[in-house]
Amino acid sequence: MLGLLRTADEDAAAAAVAQLPPQAWDAILDLALRHGVAALLQRALRSSGRLAQLAQPVRARLDQASRAVALDNLRNYGQFRRIATALTERGIPLIALKGLHLAELVYRDISLRPMADLDILVPHAQVDAAVAALAALDYELSTKAAGGYDVSLTHRSLDTLVEIHWTLATPEEPYAPPIEDIWRSAVPAMLGDAQAQVMSPEFLLLHVCAHLAYHHLFALDLRALCDIAEIVRAYPDLDWDVVVDQGRRHGWERGVAAALRLARDHLGAAVPAGALAAIGGDRLEPALLDDALEQLGTMVDLPGEMRFAPNLMALSGATGARAKIEIIWTRIFLPRAELARIYGIPGQSLQMPLLYARRLLDLLRSYWRNLWAIGASDPRLAASVARNTRLAKWIAAG
Numbered sequence: 001m002l003g004l005l006r007t008a009d010e011d012a013a014a015a016a017v018a019q020l021p022p023q024a025w026d027a028i029l030d031l032a033l034r035h036g037v038a039a040l041l042q043r044a045l046r047s048s049g050r051l052a053q054l055a056q057p058v059r060a061r062l063d064q065a066s067r068a069v070a071l072d073n074l075r076n077y078g079q080f081r082r083i084a085t086a087l088t089e090r091g092i093p094l095i096a097l098k099g100l101h102l103a104e105l106v107y108r109d110i111s112l113r114p115m116a117d118l119d120i121l122v123p124h125a126q127v128d129a130a131v132a133a134l135a136a137l138d139y140e141l142s143t144k145a146a147g148g149y150d151v152s153l154t155h156r157s158l159d160t161l162v163e164i165h166w167t168l169a170t171p172e173e174p175y176a177p178p179i180e181d182i183w184r185s186a187v188p189a190m191l192g193d194a195q196a197q198v199m200s201p202e203f204l205l206l207h208v209c210a211h212l213a214y215h216h217l218f219a220l221d222l223r224a225l226c227d228i229a230e231i232v233r234a235y236p237d238l239d240w241d242v243v244v245d246q247g248r249r250h251g252w253e254r255g256v257a258a259a260l261r262l263a264r265d266h267l268g269a270a271v272p273a274g275a276l277a278a279i280g281g282d283r284l285e286p287a288l289l290d291d292a293l294e295q296l297g298t299m300v301d302l303p304g305e306m307r308f309a310p311n312l313m314a315l316s317g318a319t320g321a322r323a324k325i326e327i328i329w330t331r332i333f334l335p336r337a338e339l340a341r342i343y344g345i346p347g348q349s350l351q352m353p354l355l356y357a358r359r360l361l362d363l364l365r366s367y368w369r370n371l372w373a374i375g376a377s378d379p380r381l382a383a384s385v386a387r388n389t390r391l392a393k394w395i396a397a398g
Contacts, residue, residue, distance in 0.1 A: 001031055005044050005226065006268040025058045034300045036114045036223040038065035043112060070111035073103055077110070077192030079160050080118055084194040086133040087122070094130075094196060095121040095186050097165065098208070101198045102227055104191045106234045114223070117152075117161035121182075124166035127151065134162060168207060173214050174396045175252035177207070201235040202242040206256060213255030217391045218295040219384070225296060228259055229269035240275035247279050255395050257281040258292055266293065288394045291387045299384065 020028070032038040042062040045051040051059065080100055087094050099115025107113045122130045131141065131151060139153040139162060150165040168177040186197040199207060208231065212224045232238065247253045261281040263269035276282060345351055 001028055001035075001037075001041070002222070002266045004028075005037065005040055005222075006266075022055060025054065029058065029061050033065060035221040037221075037226055038062060039069055039112045039114075040226055042066055066111045069114045072114065073110040075158070076100070076115055076118060076160070077104075077194070079155070079158070079162075080196075081192055081194040082137055083118070083120070083134060083162065084191075084196050086137055087120075087130060088195070090129060090133055092122055092126045092130050092133065093183075095182070096189075096191055096196045096198050097121055097168075098211070098227075100191055100196075101189075101204060102208075102230070105189060105198065106204075106227075106230050108234070113227075117163055119163045119165060121165045121168070123183075127164060127166050130164050134164070168211070169215065175210060175214055175255070176250055177210070177252075178246065178250050181246070182207075201231065201238050202246070205231045205235075205238065205243060206246055206252065209256040209259035210252045213259050213292075213395060214252065217388055217395065218292040219299040219388065220296065221300045222296055225259075225263050225267060228263040229267040232263070232269045232271060236270075240272055244275055244278045253279055254284075254397075258284055258289060258395075261289060262293060262296075265289075285394070288391065291391055295384070295387050295391065 028041075029038065032041045039062075042051065042065070045054070045062075051062075077100075080096070084094065084096075097119035099113060100118060100120075103110045103113035103115060120130075131153065134153050138156045139160075140156055142152040142154055142161075149167045149170050150163045153162045153164070154160070155162075167179055168182075169175060182199060182203050185200040185203060187200060189196060189198045191198075198204070205228065208224070208227050212218060212220055212228075216224075243256070247256045257276065257279045258281075260269070260271045260276055260279070261284055264271045264276065264281075271281075345355070
């Protein structure tokens, strides 16, 4: 499937399609759907001139996938318009992150890039005001997803999740995103019919690479790698000196280098050799790059809680009681202001000690099945946990 997605190499894609037996396509399409890249696969096949040669049922499934993404994203951008309007009316600046930015301005076709949630960045001092603005739009806070860098809200009647960020890394991650520089370099943009700000192309690339490598330790899906390749394709004048300099100065050099290397090697992303060498991409260990690619390829088959809760994966790989306790402690004992925000009470309330007990119960309700699986050494998780541990040590060492 990676070979078919290499849109820059149409001859190779055409040859790959010609060699595939008809019975292989059901498996390929199932894989593409699980990884969120079915519409990209359709685009690549159309570009290579091979789409028309596929059986009608295969083409129908690809059409259906594209239409479903387009419909979901029309709803997403409709919700984003309401959110952006509400924040703007209250004088709260925002930067649209990841899928909102990518689908409209990078892929330039909202049927190509699914998004699981709507991510926005607001100034830390205005997070509470932003939460209040979304509450007025019928969103409520989620007690499940909170990790010291964002708050999550779900719509009471729609299947829409919004994450409000004030920074772009959890406190325990080994890099510090330059939030002031990101705000300073942000540019205005129209997303759907909503006015917002977005990151510069350079910081967009850095953020997508770092989110994949550091926040998730490559435990996402191949859509994340496609995002990187698409950013490089969409911005041929991208300032690689800025990418290299920011990667070096803020502690995210190795993770960015690994993500760029994988996108170049497996999707044909036109990353300049000089820039990749300057950020250390030619000095990466092949075995760990293989681990990263396998993590990308296989994590879609694990429970969502394991894929999207990095601390849970870290807990499963931690050795020794102290390491496990430190991970559990940071997950339960959030800062008072964040805990108060999640449960909707004043930060100085006398109920605060009781909220930590409630937080523990909420997390157990959400994750007990996966905690049991970890304790029981579920064979489905063992290989992923081992890879996760190796990748965490490797990334942190850089």
